[in-house]
Amino acid sequence: MRRSLSSFRNGESLPLANVPDLPQGEFRAKTIAAVHEGWWLAALFGTPMENGRLQLISVLADPLTSGLAAISTEVGEVYPCLTVECSQAHWFEREIAEQWKVEPQGHPWCKPIRFHTPYRSPIAADAPPLGVTEFFAVRGSEVHEVAVGPVHAGIIEPGHFRFQCHGERVFHLEIALGYQHRGIEPALVGGPGKRTIHEIETLAGDTSIGHATAYCEAVEGLGGVAAPARAQVLRGIMLELERLANHIGDLGALAGDVGYLPTAAYCGRIRGDFLNLTAAICGSRFGRGMLRPGGVLFDINAKLAAELTRRLATALNDVENAVQLMWDTPSVQARFQDTGPLTAQTCDALGLVGPAARACGVERDIRQDFPSGVFRFAQIPLSRWDTGDVFARAWVRWLEIQRSGVFLREQLASLPEGPISRAVWPLLPAHLTVSLSEGWRGAVCHVAITDQSGRFARYKIIDPSFRNWSGLAMAMRDQQISDFPLCNKSFNLSYCGHDL
Amino acid sequence: MTSLLITRFRQGKRTLPFPATEPILPDQFRGLPVIDEARCQAGCKACVEICPTDAITNNGALTIDLGRCLFCPECSNSCPEGAIRFSRQYRLATSDRADLVLENGQSLKLARRMADDLHRILGRSLKLRQVSAGGCNGCEADVNVLNTVVFDLGRFGVQFVASPRHADGLLITGPVTQNMKLALQKTYEAVPDPKIVIAVGACAIAGGPFRDHPEVLNGAEKVLPIDLFVPGCPPHPITILDGLLRLLGKRQENTEVLQR
Numbered sequence: 001m002r003r004s005l006s007s008f009r010n011g012e013s014l015p016l017a018n019v020p021d022l023p024q025g026e027f028r029a030k031t032i033a034a035v036h037e038g039w040w041l042a043a044l045f046g047t048p049m050e051n052g053r054l055q056l057i058s059v060l061a062d063p064l065t066s067g068l069a070a071i072s073t074e075v076g077e078v079y080p081c082l083t084v085e086c087s088q089a090h091w092f093e094r095e096i097a098e099q100w101k102v103e104p105q106g107h108p109w110c111k112p113i114r115f116h117t118p119y120r121s122p123i124a125a126d127a128p129p130l131g132v133t134e135f136f137a138v139r140g141s142e143v144h145e146v147a148v149g150p151v152h153a154g155i156i157e158p159g160h161f162r163f164q165c166h167g168e169r170v171f172h173l174e175i176a177l178g179y180q181h182r183g184i185e186p187a188l189v190g191g192p193g194k195r196t197i198h199e200i201e202t203l204a205g206d207t208s209i210g211h212a213t214a215y216c217e218a219v220e221g222l223g224g225v226a227a228p229a230r231a232q233v234l235r236g237i238m239l240e241l242e243r244l245a246n247h248i249g250d251l252g253a254l255a256g257d258v259g260y261l262p263t264a265a266y267c268g269r270i271r272g273d274f275l276n277l278t279a280a281i282c283g284s285r286f287g288r289g290m291l292r293p294g295g296v297l298f299d300i301n302a303k304l305a306a307e308l309t310r311r312l313a314t315a316l317n318d319v320e321n322a323v324q325l326m327w328d329t330p331s332v333q334a335r336f337q338d339t340g341p342l343t344a345q346t347c348d349a350l351g352l353v354g355p356a357a358r359a360c361g362v363e364r365d366i367r368q369d370f371p372s373g374v375f376r377f378a379q380i381p382l383s384r385w386d387t388g389d390v391f392a393r394a395w396v397r398w399l400e401i402q403r404s405g406v407f408l409r410e411q412l413a414s415l416p417e418g419p420i421s422r423a424v425w426p427l428l429p430a431h432l433t434v435s436l437s438e439g440w441r442g443a444v445c446h447v448a449i450t451d452q453s454g455r456f457a458r459y460k461i462i463d464p465s466f467r468n469w470s471g472l473a474m475a476m477r478d479q480q481i482s483d484f485p486l487c488n489k490s491f492n493l494s495y496c497g498h499d500l
Numbered sequence: 501m502t503s504l505l506i507t508r509f510r511q512g513k514r515t516l517p518f519p520a521t522e523p524i525l526p527d528q529f530r531g532l533p534v535i536d537e538a539r540c541q542a543g544c545k546a547c548v549e550i551c552p553t554d555a556i557t558n559n560g561a562l563t564i565d566l567g568r569c570l571f572c573p574e575c576s577n578s579c580p581e582g583a584i585r586f587s588r589q590y591r592l593a594t595s596d597r598a599d600l601v602l603e604n605g606q607s608l609k610l611a612r613r614m615a616d617d618l619h620r621i622l623g624r625s626l627k628l629r630q631v632s633a634g635g636c637n638g639c640e641a642d643v644n645v646l647n648t649v650v651f652d653l654g655r656f657g658v659q660f661v662a663s664p665r666h667a668d669g670l671l672i673t674g675p676v677t678q679n680m681k682l683a684l685q686k687t688y689e690a691v692p693d694p695k696i697v698i699a700v701g702a703c704a705i706a707g708g709p710f711r712d713h714p715e716v717l718n719g720a721e722k723v724l725p726i727d728l729f730v731p732g733c734p735p736h737p738i739t740i741l742d743g744l745l746r747l748l749g750k751r752q753e754n755t756e757v758l759q760r
Contacts, residue, residue, distance in 0.1 A: 115679055116715060130679045150683050153662035155630040155644045157637060158680060179679045180634050183715035195552040198570055198709040205636030205734070262504060266511050268648035276526065283528030283586075286638050288733065289573045297573055298528065318511065325507055496636050 005034065005060065007067035010370040013221040013433035016449065019057065019070045024080070027073035031058045032086045034069070040364070041351055042068065042434065042445050044082070044092035046100045047458040048120060049074065054100050059434050059447060063369040068434050081107040088351035091470060099185075109136070114178035114499055119186055130178055138164040138171050146481060150179045157495035165481055173476040173484075175469050180499035188459040192219060192293070192427075201288050204463050204497030208284075209235070209242040210439025211461070212291035214446040217372055218435035219293035222450055223424035227373070229416040231295035236374035237411050238278065238287050238296075240404040243440040245274035247355075247397040247404075248319055250492050254394050255326050257486045258335040266322035273315040277308055295421030305412045312412075316405045323398060336391035340475035340487035343388055352471045353464045354442020355400065356491055359393040361386030366438035375438075380407050393490040427454040439464055441494065463497030515652045516738075519751050523590065523738045530571045530586035532757065535562050537604055539583035547575035547584050553702070553711055561604040567597060567705040567719075570733040589757050593730045593743025597721060600705070600729060607756040611728055613749035618694055622668050623748055626658045628698070629667035629691065633684050634716055635674030638734040639701035643671060645737050658744055664688075669696035669727075673734075675703040675716040676723055688724055698728040698747070700740055705729050 008014050022030065035041055043059040056079070057072045073079075081104030082089040093104040094113050101118040104110060115130040137145065143166050150158035158179040164172040184203050188196060200215040201208040213235055220226055227235070252267025275285035282290040282298040290296055300308065326332050342352075347360040357364045365382045367375040383399035385392040427450050435446045442464030451457040472491045476484060516523060525531075540562060548556045555568035556575060562584075576585050593611045594600050602608060613619060632640050646653040647660065661667050664687045676684060688697070699720045702708035707718035720726060730743045745751035 130682075150680070151631060151664075151687050155632075155640055155647075155660055157632045157635065157640065158683060179677065179683065180632075180674070181677055181679050181715055182634050182675065182710045183713040184710070187710075187713055194550055194574075195709060198552045198572065202636040202638065202703075202709050202733070205638030206641060208638070262507065265649055266507075268645070269511075269514050269650050272645055272648065272650055279526040279528065281528070283526060283530045283573070284571075285642065285736070286734070288570075288638075289530075297577065321507055321510055325504060328503065494637060495632075496634070 005030070005069035005071070007065070007069055009066065010068065010366070010434065010436045011217040011221045011372045013224070013428060013431040014070070016430045016432055019072050019432055022071055022073050024073050024075060027056065027058070027071055028080065028082055030071055031060065031082060034060045035086045035088055038064070041086070041088040041092070042436065043447050043460055043462055044089055044096070045447070045460045046096045046102065047449060048100070054102055056096070057447070061370060061436070063364065066370050068370070070432060070434065075102060077101070078103045078105050080105050083107050087349045091466060112178070114181045116178070116181050116183065133176065135162045136164065136172055136174050142166055159495050163481055168480050168482065170476045170479050170481050170484070173473045175473055177469070177495060177498050180496040182496070182500065184500045185459060185461060189456055191456045191459070197292060203461060203500060204465070204494040205286060206246060206494065207242070207439045207441065207444065207463070207497060209238045209287040209291065210437055210444045212287070213239055213373070213437040214435045214444045216291050216293045217437070218433050218446045218448045219427065220424055221433035221435060222427040222431055222448060223293070224428060225294070225422060225424055227295045228419045228422055230418045231420045232373040233411055233415055234296045234300060234420065235291060236378070237300070237408060238281070238290055239437070240408050241274055241278045242287060244401055244404050245271050245278070246440040247401050248274060250397055250489065251323055251326070251394060253489050253492070254336070254390070254486070255332065257489050258332055260326060260329060260332045263322050263326040266318065270315055270318050270322060273311070273318070277311060277315070280304065280308065292421070294424040295419070297421070299420050300412070300415065305415065309409060309412050312405065312408055319401060333391065335486065336394055337387070337389060339390040339483050340479055340490060341387065341389040342471060342475050344386070346474050347388070347471070350470045350474070351467050353467055354439070355393055355396045356468050356471050357442065358382065358384045359396045360388040364443070366436045366443050370436050372437065374411070378407060378411065380404065390486055390490040429454045441465060441492070442468065461500060463494055465493040465498045468493055469498060514649050516650055518738060518741065519745060525588055525590060525736070529588055529590070529736070530573065532587045532589035532592060532608060533564055533569065533575070534585055534587045535564070535604055536583045539581040541581055544580070546578040546580065550574045550578045552709065553706070563601060563603045565601045565706070566592060566608070566731040567600040567729060568702060568711070569731060570702055570709065572733070590736055590739050591742050591754060591757055592732065592735065592739050593728055593746060595728065597705070597726070597729060600731060607758045610755050610757065611743055611746040612755070613752065614696065614727065614747055618696065619749060621694060622696070624657050626669070626748060627661045627667045628658065628669050628671045629664045629687065630660055630671045630673070631684055631687050633672060633674040633680035633704070633720070634677035634710070635701065635703060639673035639703070642734045642737045643673065643700060643740060646741060651737055651741055653741070656745060656748065656750060658748070664690035665692070667691050669698065670724070671698045671700060672704045672720040672724070673700050675707040675710045675718060676720050677716050681717060681723060684720070684723055696727040696747070697724050698730065698743070699726045700730045701735060702731060702733045705731060708733060
């Protein structure tokens with residue numbers, strides 16, 4: 001398979017004419033075979049053709065060689081689904097069916113995932129009423145159903161959870177999203193425009209840097225340029241600060257969910273210290289305004305680098321102090337261990353990403369497998385644990401906090417000289433690029449396709465949450481329903497990143 | 501137990517002395533945008549054209565709509581004369597949508613205390629239910645931090661509660677998606693009277709970066725009456741807190757801030 005698929009790299013662009021147009025059977029067989037050989041399905045999506053039919057594109061990623069491959073086929077109103085032989089495709093095919101009114105025949109559970117009007121339908125009334133849909137149901141004595149959401153109890157985004165329970169035990173959890181759908185993908189067509197970067201920075205607002213990195217590298221790939229070395233390092237610093245802030249917040253929230261308040265209180269504060277480091281660089285606690293195609297808008301001068309290094313050391317010291325309490329407390333460990341376990345097999349079958357995958361013992365990290373920017377030169381050791389439970393998801397975060405801290409110290413001490421930005425435009429016409437970055441939740445994947453005038457004909461976004469919500473549903477099987485908040489927090493997925 | 505106490509000692513007291521003293525904001529903080537009329541060149545429309553949400557208009561005089569503003573650095577970077585810049589002014593919340601639209605040099609009228617009859621009931625204990633209606637988790641996160649020891653919202657008598665039935669009002673984030681409209685309306689109806697509504701962030705005020713997408717309603721005002729507007733993308737937590745304190749009448753100085 002490695003030889004038969006033409007290969008390109010993360011962030012590179014290739015002419016659309018070089019994307020093989022295969023017969024449906026061959027497209028299907030090649031995609032399935034590659035995934036069975038250990039490739040990862042980075043993207044599977046539809047893009048409209050001039051003849052009214054739909055072009056299906058699958059982007060396959062080979063972690064062994066860091067190579068990417070894109071293949072395509074043309075489909076009409078129906079096509080035989082891939083999901084039955086390749087479960088990584090299950091959510092992608094539901095998305096394709098909803099976006100383009102194409103039926104992946106044989107899909108075992110082909111329901112809408114966002115409840116919006118199909119992109120090709122002129123009639124607004126075609127949007128299915130949200131949440132009015134069939135849910136998987138279990139029947140029998142003492143079986144009952146629990147429905148939660150869309151409005152939840154905390155300061156949190158909306159989503160609907162439907163549990164099938166036997167007493168306190170969860171047989172099955174079905175997650176219905178779409179409440180946050182803002183129509184971002186169709187709005188990006190015809191771009192890049194003056195609003196594009198702002199839609200990217202807010203498509204999942206806690207991953208502003210992760211998505212902006214993928215977007216900027218995609219545009220630079222289409223422009224045939226690379227950001228200056230100094231800008232690439234600055235982007236890496238922002239990305240790891242984002243990871244630190246979120247991981248620390250998550251560890252605090254996990255402690256809070258099992259009623260261990262010291263770590264919860266301290267981490268809540270320390271998370272803010274990291275957001276403030278980001279703000280010290282670019283003025284926004286979420287890193288907005290920092291990344292732009294071609295480079296970055298804000299530099300770190302020697303004085304600021306010294307100040308950041310000092311504040312970083314203090315904050316990391318505080319985290320170690322706060323988190324160690326939790327690891328030393330048996331009652332916390334008892335709640336974390338064996339709660340919501342996932343196996344490496346399930347993880348691979350679903351194509352999970354990020355700390356959730358690495359907590360199953362799976363080595364999957366864009367910074368290692370498909371490095372771009374500064375990560376080609378400065379490797380961060382991959383953090384992994386193999387129990388797949390809440391403890392593992394917490395522990396992997398803790399390892400990553402320490403390793404990102406080391407990376408930041410090193411990078412702040414050795415910023416390369418040179419400019420922080422360069423011109424990108426115009427973009428190559430009729431090209432495709434795939435851009436991957438390791439956001440704090442996992443792999444962020446953007447696929448951009450330009451038309452004959454170098455404008456976006458299609459911009460596909462895959463947030464890590466798009467893949468990992470299924471992981472949460474699987475982790476809840478056979479668990480106590482009262483453990484749901486803890487399991488949910490251990491994934492801490494994005495609703496808006498999924499809903500787009 | 502000993503390590504717990506040692507840690508408690510090491511972590512120290514971290515609650516900000518706000519509002520008794522002014523907050524320390526980052527050097528690059530982007531607060532109230534300010535226009536220097538003298539430097540603005542006639543005929544130049546650089547900032548108007550680059551603004552991603554059309555927050556800046558020029559009909560003779562430059563006008564900025566803070567409700568639409570994302571506080572991004574695009575306009576200040578685009579101005580060849582340095583006539584537009586972001587000040588360090590973090591007080592930005594208003595009681596009326598129209599007050600967020602600032603003509604050249606006009607001062608910003610900050611939020612006033614809620615009406616006396618409401619204040620009698622809610623002034624010392626305000627329970628809020630937060631609803632994210634298409635929010636990106638930026639505003640949600642910076643509302644959430646008000647509950648940390650740093651801001652310690654509880655000391656002002658404000659608390660976020662789990663049910664609208666327990667709430668005195670809603671705090672809304674996000675542009676209000678078509679898919680959340682019904683849930684938002686139902687949540688509002690579930691809040692007992694009298695009630696207030698707070699819109700936090702550019703999305704909840706005017707649709708933010710998603711303005712005019714057919715999937716969104718361009719803000720909460722299309723669905724509910726709003727009592728407090730807190731602009732920003734997202735607003736700094738201290739901006740949100742300042743707005744809440746003004747609504748409660750716990751902060752009344754500087755009722756107007758000048759563009760400078």
